[in-house]
Amino acid sequence: MVERTAVIAALDAIIDPVSGQGLVAAGLVQGLVVADDRAGFALEVDRSQAAAYAPVRDAAEAALKALPGMARVSVILTAEAKPAAAPRTAGLSKAAVDQGRAKARVATDRPAHVRRVLAVASGKGGVGKSTVALNLAAALAARGLSVGILDADVYGPSLPTMLGISGQPAYEDGAIVPHVAHGLKAMSVGLLTKMDDAMIWRGPMASQAITQMLTQTRWGTEEAPLDVLVVDLPPGTGDVQLTLIQKTPLDGAVIVSTPQEVALADARRAHTLFQRVNVPTLGLIENMSGSVFGQGGAKAEAERLSIPFLGDMPLDAALREGGDAGRPPVSVDPLGDIAERFAVIAGRIVAALDL
Ligand SMILES: Nc1ncnc2c1ncn2[C@@H]1O[C@H](COP(=O)(O)OP(=O)(O)OP(=O)(O)O)[C@@H](O)[C@H]1O
Numbered sequence: 001m002v003e004r005t006a007v008i009a010a011l012d013a014i015i016d017p018v019s020g021q022g023l024v025a026a027g028l029v030q031g032l033v034v035a036d037d038r039a040g041f042a043l044e045v046d047r048s049q050a051a052a053y054a055p056v057r058d059a060a061e062a063a064l065k066a067l068p069g070m071a072r073v074s075v076i077l078t079a080e081a082k083p084a085a086a087p088r089t090a091g092l093s094k095a096a097v098d099q100g101r102a103k104a105r106v107a108t109d110r111p112a113h114v115r116r117v118l119a120v121a122s123g124k125g126g127v128g129k130s131t132v133a134l135n136l137a138a139a140l141a142a143r144g145l146s147v148g149i150l151d152a153d154v155y156g157p158s159l160p161t162m163l164g165i166s167g168q169p170a171y172e173d174g175a176i177v178p179h180v181a182h183g184l185k186a187m188s189v190g191l192l193t194k195m196d197d198a199m200i201w202r203g204p205m206a207s208q209a210i211t212q213m214l215t216q217t218r219w220g221t222e223e224a225p226l227d228v229l230v231v232d233l234p235p236g237t238g239d240v241q242l243t244l245i246q247k248t249p250l251d252g253a254v255i256v257s258t259p260q261e262v263a264l265a266d267a268r269r270a271h272t273l274f275q276r277v278n279v280p281t282l283g284l285i286e287n288m289s290g291s292v293f294g295q296g297g298a299k300a301e302a303e304r305l306s307i308p309f310l311g312d313m314p315l316d317a318a319l320r321e322g323g324d325a326g327r328p329p330v331s332v333d334p335l336g337d338i339a340e341r342f343a344v345i346a347g348r349i350v351a352a353l354d355l
Pocket residue numbers: 122124125126127128129130131132153156158235287288289313314315316317319320321323324
């Protein structure tokens with residue numbers, strides 16, 4: 001059991017190179033969570049200084065790991081835009097000073113230059129939501145669309161493994177430059193923190209990290225906007241998911257379920273959640289169809305809920321192996337059965353989102 005006070009003291013012993021104060025005193029430590037043998041927080045710095053703070057982040061992580069009883073530490077370096085401090089001036093009028101001051105960013109969760117945002121959700125974990133999200137993104141890209149994928153699954157970010165990407169993304173002109181793999185622009189909370197750190201995010205911190213990845217990543221430009229951003233949501237229908245979908249400007253959602261009765265009950269809850277926030281559920285996808293879980297359950301459920309049934313995906317070793325190896329089957333075997341099934345689903349999504 002690690003004491004919160006010990007964590008704060010350790011962080012305050014690290015000096016912020018800019019203000020010369022301890023990290024806590026300098027106001028850089030946000031959303032600190034201390035739970036049993038784990039701790040995590042976001043180190044919130046000005047965008048232009050994100051790179052310079054990487055060593056500070058490492059020092060903070062090392063200091064917390066050195067505390068007795070600490071097993072896991074997770075520090076995310078964020079780059080919140082802050083209005084520049086008023087420059088020291090001699091004799092300039094306030095109006096003149098204000099002229100030279102950076103304008104505060106207007107807070108919006110809508111990512112710039114992104115035409116549509118599509119959520120992929122599941123009522124419970126382990127149904128293959130991330131696998132479906134990635135291969136669906138690849139199928140949309142195969143239609144000539146420019147596609148991004150945001151792994152918002154803070155509890156188990158799997159996109160880096162499934163796409164074979166690693167390493168913190170670069171910052172350029174105050175924006176996060178997404179990795180590009182298999183033709184997809186990709187961003188994952190797993191790239192901002194150490195992969196093997198347990199995710200201990202709680203509601204506000206999780207949604208803050210996701211909002212930043214959503215709005216501060218350069219998904220598209222004015223000349224070349226992103227057609228669709230696929231957001232792989234954390235599994236479940238709890239508070240974290242609700243906060244997220246309330247804060248994220250979603251144009252539609254698809255729900256992934258296995259054919260099993262319990263999984264379908266969870267899918268129903270996911271649909272209800274989207275209804276509550278007026279996000280259209282574009283349909284249900286049955287994954288691991290024909291497996292021990294049965295077949296056809298999702299189609300019947302979609303009819304009951306009066307939402308479209310988008311298609312089914314069999315239990316297929318290529319999907320699992322491709323995921324483990326960073327080679328999504330839709331990209332590496334574009335003529336195969338899996339790619340064909342995802343192409344049909346992608347076609348339905350394109351129509352529903354008017355892409
Ligand atoms: N149709 C399929 N056939 C074979 N394996 C699959 C299929 N769909 C998913 N898998 C495998 O099942 C495991 C869980 O899949 P995935 O990580 O996509 O699920 P998830 O619902 O996103 O999980 P979590 O909720 O934990 O994030 C992975 O090993 C994946 O490769």
